[in-house]
Amino acid sequence: MGEGALHPFAAIPPGERVLLLPHCLRPSQTCPGRPSREGFQCPVGCEEACPIRTLREEAVRLRYKGVCIAPGGALALRFVREVEPRAVIAVACAKELQEGEEAVAGLGPSRPLITVVPLSRDGCVDTEVNLDQALALLRVGTDVG
Numbered sequence: 001m002g003e004g005a006l007h008p009f010a011a012i013p014p015g016e017r018v019l020l021l022p023h024c025l026r027p028s029q030t031c032p033g034r035p036s037r038e039g040f041q042c043p044v045g046c047e048e049a050c051p052i053r054t055l056r057e058e059a060v061r062l063r064y065k066g067v068c069i070a071p072g073g074a075l076a077l078r079f080v081r082e083v084e085p086r087a088v089i090a091v092a093c094a095k096e097l098q099e100g101e102e103a104v105a106g107l108g109p110s111r112p113l114i115t116v117v118p119l120s121r122d123g124c125v126d127t128e129v130n131l132d133q134a135l136a137l138l139r140v141g142t143d144v145g
């Protein structure tokens, strides 16, 4: 990604970044995962064609500090508070984005740098994201960025 060197995330190592994903990205008819208090849980070995799986596996491979698949902003904010990353990459719809930005602004001077990949198809179920765009952002500043 040519613009990677200029992105502010490039200066923050993956081990200080987290990835937030909305659970509406999952394939609602076939997903075997389950919600939990810590966020949506994907069973080990799930092989569905699913953007959550693709993005989560890449974040793990890049050694991100954490990944949270959240049903909404409250759980995502709690995760950010607990993990204390320096940077957050969030896939979100416009509504969640606005609420999330307001909530994170409330974290004060220690708030992380946030960048958002907007959903390319909204609607609260079976939503979509531009995977190439999201993967490129995840990789900014890494060996494959």
Ligand code: SF4
Pocket: 026, 027, 030, 031, 032, 033, 034, 041, 042, 043, 046, 047, 048, 050, 051, 052, 053
């Ligand atoms: S990877 Fe996708 S399809 Fe599989 S459990 Fe997780 S959200 Fe569901």
